[in-house]
Amino acid sequence: MDRNTSFFNHIQEGNTNKGEFITLGSAMLDGKTVTNAFVNVPLKTMNRHGLIAGATGTGKTKTLQVLAENLSEKGVPVLLMDIKGDLSGLAQPSPGHAKIDERHAQIGLPFNPKAFPVEILTLSKQNGVRLRATISEFGPVLISRILDVTETQAGIISVIFKYCDDNKLPLLDLKDFKKILQYTTDEGRDEFEEAYGRISTASTGAILRKIVEIEQQGGDLFFGEKSFEVDDLLRVDETGRGYINIIRLTDIQDKPKLFSTFMLSLLAEIYSTFPEQGDSGRPELIMFIDEAHLIFNEASKALLNQIESIVKLIRSKGVGLYFVTQNPTDVPEAVLSQLGLKVQHALRAFTAKDRKAIKLAAQNYPDTEYYDTAEILTSLGTGEALVSALDEKGRPTPLAATMMRAPMSRMDILTDSELQALLSDSKLVKKYNDEIDRESAYELLNKKIEEAEADELKEKAQKEKEALKKAESKKSSRRSSSRMNPIVKVLTSATFIRSVFGILTKVMK
Known part of the structure; x- marks a missing residue:
């Protein structure tokens, strides 16, 4: 048996799939594509997580696009984080190209251009379905981890949430949260201390500064209503294809705190909402997190532990x-060890650090007699990758350098008119894009403060009125006492005295 035949059989050993699967491309040996040596990933194992890695320009985004398309075709909804803004083309079919036809001929797969059902989402003011969540939905534990506060400050946040629950004060947005923090150490300090104990202004001040940091990165747009319901990520179109939900994040690269906040809230909401599925034949939802370092590099230790x-x-x-x-x-x-599918595009060895990283990366893949893994990592071309997956029994499939298939959709962005047409047909835009600012903690506390101030002014006015009345009473009393009795007035008058003296004079005579 020659080397090529032996290699072909070796690859086929990993394709004993009885259920549905996704074909990523065809295996390569000695730099050449082995036609029909398909590299398949069982749909059943796609919920075992994965990694798509490689240097800039090696084809990571196109691999992501291929996976998203094939998952959608299998009826599995997808959520994509579009950091670079180059994934909206999934909504339009590929125009085709001679090089694509050549690639697919080598692979042994037909090329069928297609458009896919797409929903555009946004965290900011960009066009798309607005994603929001309320402070209450996060809860005190998650909020504390996002803000990266101390244990003492986390305790204060928990007590504040309890106070709001007890007093029916909805915490919806950041202005609600800021208001209640100020209230507990200012106007409502006595009331709060009586029921929950004293909290220091230094601690609430530190928490407020953390909130301002989130606010400056666009948190005021994210926190609020109407909250996005994660079940809307699970939609399929009339033909049974899963929707590809694309979150536009092109303006958020310099706001890693907001990005990690959103990601953590989304994962937490999905985990608390979705039912246990067990070992089913297909995943419920697949999420692709592009530029993943934005989450991990800026995450605090507590936040990182939560993500893991x-x-x-x-x-x-x-x-x-x-x-x-x-x-x-x-x-x-800790996260890397949980990943079942690894698609490794080329790495570049420009520095000693790069060479060390390549050696470490090579150790993440199964040993094989057909490749020198560390060497092939630097020689892969664009659209080629080392692939290691799990079979239906959870065992690693044979490592394969793979000629990746081309995306069926457009490998470019939508035009402005195409984007507007897509959004105008969106049911979710109509559902979520009207901003709601109902009465919540901010308004209720302001009203409470105003009522307290009004009562205080009323009480002050009443006291002033009573004091004035008392003063007038005393003044009146003094006036009345100074007024002479009429009889006394007659008896002391000059006429009366002269008359009395006249009578006495006559008697004496």
């Missing part, structure tokens, strides 16, 4: 997480 915990647990909900980044070392080891 959710990654480990969310698989049971039928949700798969796929991290897209330049180097596998961008992803913490």
Whole structure:
């Protein structure tokens, strides 16, 4: 048996799939594509998470696009984080190209251009379905981890949430949260201390500064109503294809705190909402997190621990997480160890640090007699990748350098008119894009303060009125006492005295 035939059989050993699967491309040996040596990923194992890594320009985004398209075709909804703004083309079919036809001929797959059902979402003021969540939905524990506060400050936040629950004060947005923090150490200090104990102004001041940091990165746009319902990520179109939900994040690269806040809230909401799925034949939702280092590099230790915990647990909900980044070392080891599918595009060895990173990356893949993994990582071309997946029994499939198939949709962005047409047909835009600012803690506390001030002014006015009345009473009393009795007035008059003296004079005579 020659080397090519042996290699072909070796690859086929990993394709004993009885259920549905996704074909990523065809395996390569000695730099050449082996036609029909398909590299397949069972749909059943797609909720085991994954990694798409590689240097700039090696084809990571196109791999993401291929996976999203094929998942959609299988009826699995997808959520994409579009940091670079180049994924909206999924809504339009590929115009085709001679090089694409040549690539697919080598792979042994037909090329069929297609458009896919797409929903455009946004965290900011960009066009798209607005994503929001309320402070109450986050809860005190998650808010504390996002703000990266001390243990004492986290305790204060928990007590404040309890106060709001007890007094029916909805915490919806950041102005609500800021208002209640100010209230507990100012106008409502006595009331709060009586029921919940004293809290220091230094602690609430520190928490307020953390909130301002989130606010400056656009948190005031994210926190509020109407809250996005994660079930809307699970829609399928009339033909049974899963919707590809694309979150536009092109203006958020310099706001890592907001990005990690959103990601953590989304994962937490999905985990608490989705039912346990167990070991089913297909995932419920697949999420692709592009530029994953934005989450991990800026995350606090507490936030990182929370993300790692959710990654480990969310698989049971039928949700798969796929991290897209330049180097596998961008992803913490605790997360990396949980990943079932690894698609590694070329890495570049420009420095000693790069060479060390390549050696570490090579160790993440199964040993094989057909490749020198560290060497092939630097020689892969654009649209080629090392692929290691899990079979239906959870075992690693044979490592394969793979000629990746081309996306069926457009490998470019939508025009402005195409984007507007897509948004005008969106049911979710109509559902979520009207901003709601109902009466919540901010308004209720202001009203309470105004009522207290009004009562205080009323009480002050009443006291002033009573004091004035008392003063007038005393003045009146003095006036009345100074007024002479009429009889006394007659008896003391000059006429009366002269008359009396006249009578006495006559008697004496």
